[in-house]
Amino acid sequence: MAFLTDRKRATGMGSAKTGTHHHWQMMVTSVALLVLTPLFIFTFGSILGSSYEEVIAYYQRPFPAVVAILTLLVGFFHYRLGVQTLIEDYVHGFARKAAIICMICVSYAAAAFAIFAIIRIAL
Amino acid sequence: MADVNRGNRPLSPHLTIYRPQWTSMSSILVRITGNALIVAALMIVWWFVAAAAGPEAFATANGFVTSWFGDLVMTLSVLGLWYHLLGGLRHLVWDSGRMLDVDKSELAAQMMMVLSVLLTIFTVIVV
Numbered sequence: 480m481a482f483l484t485d486r487k488r489a490t491g492m493g494s495a496k497t498g499t500h501h502h503w504q505m506m507v508t509s510v511a512l513l514v515l516t517p518l519f520i521f522t523f524g525s526i527l528g529s530s531y532e533e534v535i536a537y538y539q540r541p542f543p544a545v546v547a548i549l550t551l552l553v554g555f556f557h558y559r560l561g562v563q564t565l566i567e568d569y570v571h572g573f574a575r576k577a578a579i580i581c582m583i584c585v586s587y588a589a590a591a592f593a594i595f596a597i598i599r600i601a602l
Numbered sequence: 603m604a605d606v607n608r609g610n611r612p613l614s615p616h617l618t619i620y621r622p623q624w625t626s627m628s629s630i631l632v633r634i635t636g637n638a639l640i641v642a643a644l645m646i647v648w649w650f651v652a653a654a655a656g657p658e659a660f661a662t663a664n665g666f667v668t669s670w671f672g673d674l675v676m677t678l679s680v681l682g683l684w685y686h687l688l689g690g691l692r693h694l695v696w697d698s699g700r701m702l703d704v705d706k707s708e709l710a711a712q713m714m715m716v717l718s719v720l721l722t723i724f725t726v727i728v729v
Contacts, residue, residue, distance in 0.1 A: 506697065509690040516687055520680065523646070524729030527676075528668050531657045538653070547650070554643065561636050593647045596654035 501560060508557040512550070519550035535600055544601040551593040559586035625704065628711030632689030635682035642679035645672065680725050685718035 522543040526534055538544050559582065566578045620626070645667055652663030666672050692710050695701050701710055 506694065509694060513687065513691065516683060520683065520725060521729065524680075524725065527649075527729075531653070531660045531664075534653055534660070534664075551643070551647070551650075558636075558640060558643070561633075562640075565633060565637055589644060589647050592651050596647075596650040599654040600650070 501563075505557070505560050508553050508560070511553050512557060515546065515550040515553060518546045522546050538597060538600045541601075544597055548594050548597050551597075552590050555586045555590035555593075559583050562586070624708040624711040628689070628714055632686055632693075635686040635689070639679055639682055639686065642675055642683075645675065677722070677726065681718060681722040684721040684725070685714060688714040688717055 526537045526543070529537070538547065562582045563579050566575055566582065570578050649660075649663045649667050652659040667676070692701070692714065695710075701707060
């Protein structure tokens, strides 16, 4: 290894290939969330603090339910990408892979629980 | 080239010796707010799951989310969410090749801080 030049070490490896896809997904989810988060803040915020019956009745309406489902689905996907960048910057070695896998699982699990719950309330 | 010392090169001056700048601070805050939002997000997921589970579970989750501690987390998260949203908007503007000059970037940073506070006050009043 010590006899290889830097050029020789890099030749044939190609680019990382996936960097722009991460950025593109971040852009798409950002634009979606620009619309979704204000809608969610004001729908969720207006019903938070109400009684159980009022909450159930509210989330049986299509608009608040779909806003909540989309916000949490797209939001957790956006979070899954963002937290990966955070971990890549500050955590190294095996712990990096473990942390990224762990947070991807947490993100999808949280989104799945949220969507299941909202659909169950709505139907 | 091949025998160059890779492990012991001098590091460039780092965060601790830099004077805080609008550009760096506003950027770091976007990262902090974005990642901190996981706390409120998981509380909201718990609230929805509890509402789907039934009145008793809902009473527990709703009691926590609407307690003084829950209110504090939610209010700070609304501030963080508005700030992060404006930060994302700035990124989209940057990605289109606009407002990349230092003075415009600093102006955007100041607007993000003022607007996020105003939007939070507006949200607390309306909600």
